[in-house]
Amino acid sequence: MLLSEERQILAAELAMGLLEGPDETRAERLRREDRAFDDAVWWWEETLSGAISQIPAASAPPQALAGIQTALFGKEVKTAQGKLKWKPIVGGIVGVKAVLLSAYLLSRALNTETYVVETRYGEATVTWNTRAGTLQVKSSGDTTLHLWKQTADGFNYLGAAGARITAAIAAGDVIILSADGPLAKVPEPVGRATLTDE
Amino acid sequence: MIDQVSHEISRMATGERAALDRVYRMTSGKVFAILLRILRDRADAEDALQNVYVKAWRGAPRFDPSRSGEAWIATIARNVAIDHLRSARRHVPDSDEMDQIADPSQTSSDQWQMRKDLLHCLETLPAEQARAVVQVYLQGLSYQEVADILGSPLNTVRTWLRRSLLKLRSCLGGDDVTE
DSSP: OOEEHHHHHHHHHHHHTOOOHHHHHHHHHHHHHOHHHHHHHHHHHHHHHHHHHOSOOOOOOTTHHHHHHHHHHOOOOBOTTOOBSOOOOSTTOOOOHHHHHHHHHHHHHTTEEEEEEEETTEEEEEEEETTTTEEEEEESSSSOOEEEEEETTEEEEEEETTSOEEOOOOTTOEEEEESOOTTOSSOOEEEEEEOOOO | OOOHHHHHHHHHHTTOHHHHHHHHHHHHHHHHHHHHHHHOOHHHHHHHHHHHHHHHHHHGGGOOTTSOHHHHHHHHHHHHHHHHHHHTTOOOOOTTHHHHSOOGGGOOSHHHHHHHHHHHHHHTSOHHHHHHHHHHHHHOOOHHHHHHHHTOOHHHHHHHHHHHHHHHHHHTTOOOEEO
8 A cells, every 4th residue: 555755754753652742643543544554554563563572581570460450450359258259249348258248148138239349440339230130330439430341342331330220231241340431432441340140 | 364462362352351361471571571671670661561461451452463463562562661761751771772673593583584674774774863763763762852862953853864764664665655
């Protein structure tokens, strides 16, 4: 694909990190909209990254992957069963097994499943009323969190924290918490919970 | 044919967390080496390593699986490292930038050829300009910073650096350009 000289220079400048401010914004937008321009930027990225990649690997710190997972998904919570997975608990209380079990049984009696999710914005509590088919999220932080349902080909927006959300949801669905609202094409997850109905 | 890393990045795009683990295991050694090379500081490289995979996870839905997943991750690593350098407002010692272009004796792959070609093409540029191109890529220097280092007018530096990039692309066999 032929590009004008101006576009070729712009592609090289974007790949090299030479653009700033409005020029960079314009080039990034062009990259999303123009496949030929995107290809030209990629040509530079692939060529230059190939040049710096042919070096011996170095041992990454052993705890790094766990840190990445925490940054992306929040910390996992030990459950009444002692397994490291999200489980229904009530009111954000994480404590002694007996307390958890009691809370869990109460929660079940009220047809609700409650999930505590640690996010970078603080702790969030997601409550699923299995009989009414509603979801509600309460966040301890100042940032408004939004709920998204993960689907096979992306994400469906469900609603914002505080609202009682009626949605087609079922056990096994993955609910994403994000600071991104409905205008976002792809939310950046800050926490997630897999709905279980046990 | 889609390479394994590209395939796993596509899985990441669907929200599959196990795919992130696999991408990490396949690429973190090389990524960490790139970060160490550019940042020259282990603590900074460890911080940057986390940012690389957070960005990769978030950017996965926009990844084109027909492209090289390894090159995509390496590009993120370079960009994250440059952001670290810029935010710290410091630059690594500039005595051996050319050494940072990988040693061809390490591999016999196609990228070896690409690397040798890159050095060859850099050598066709005036030495000062070749050095500036490498400093921009490996140290994140701006046009203004290159101009300050060389004591040359900004517009002059901008003009010859742009010309150098076009020559480099032409030498490396990139597409022709229209008028």
